[in-house]
Amino acid sequence: MKEIQTTVLIVGGGPVGLLGAQLLARRGIEVLVAEKYPQRLDSPKAHALNPRSLEICAAAGLPMDEIHAQATRKADGAHVWMMETLSAPPIGRIAYERQDDAVRAVTPWPLINIAQPQFEEVLEGAVRGQPVSPCVTG
Ligand SMILES: Cc1cc2nc3c(=O)[nH]c(=O)nc-3n(C[C@H](O)[C@H](O)[C@H](O)COP(=O)(O)OP(=O)(O)OC[C@H]3O[C@@H](n4cnc5c(N)ncnc54)[C@H](O)[C@@H]3O)c2cc1C
Numbered sequence: 308m309k310e311i312q313t314t315v316l317i318v319g320g321g322p323v324g325l326l327g328a329q330l331l332a333r334r335g336i337e338v339l340v341a342e343k344y345p346q347r348l349d350s351p352k353a354h355a356l357n358p359r360s361l362e363i364c365a366a367a368g369l370p371m372d373e374i375h376a377q378a379t380r381k382a383d384g385a386h387v388w389m390m391e392t393l394s395a396p397p398i399g400r401i402a403y404e405r406q407d408d409a410v411r412a413v414t415p416w417p418l419i420n421i422a423q424p425q426f427e428e429v430l431e432g433a434v435r436g437q438p439v440s441p442c443v444t445g
Pocket residue numbers: 318319320321322323324341342343344351352353354355356357423
């Protein structure tokens with residue numbers, strides 16, 4: 308077994324672990340992220356990043372253009388559809404939080420829809436690009 312020295316060990320390379328690594332690495336603190344799975348799981352998880360989460364991402368120096376490039380088109384994530392089966396015609400729909408441009412009066416970052424695995428990819432790329440070269444295992 309190889310012995311590895313690090314200042315901070317983060318167990319789990321999900322959004323919280325990766326964002327934590329990003330924040331530490333930006334402050335020059337050496338950090339190691341240990342992730343259980345060698346490949347990112349693509350099972351259903353988060354899809355919505357709300358304004359506050361996006362504000363934190365921007366403050367953490369994440370590439371906001373890349374995050375937005377991975378998000379669905381606004382029209383594809385604007386409603387919650389009610390259906391009995393995926394192939395049946397929809398019974399109805401309700402608007403899914405506000406995503407209109409008027410929201411920009413209160414936040415620079417209105418809600419977006421981005422699959423969690425894709426968000427994690429962007430996060431991991433940012434973490435790996437930090438000058439202290441935090442290591443992400445897996
Ligand atoms: C169906 C679904 C829909 C959701 N929708 C939304 C949404 O729209 N918006 C939203 O904000 N949130 C949503 N959530 C919640 C969101 O997914 C979680 O809040 C988020 O994933 C928590 O991040 P995390 O990094 O704490 O944990 P996780 O994402 O669970 O990451 C933990 C990581 O740790 C790893 N791990 C576990 N055990 C070990 C170990 N022993 N050693 C090493 N690694 C380990 C795991 O493999 C995983 O990669 C949703 C969740 C689900 C399930």
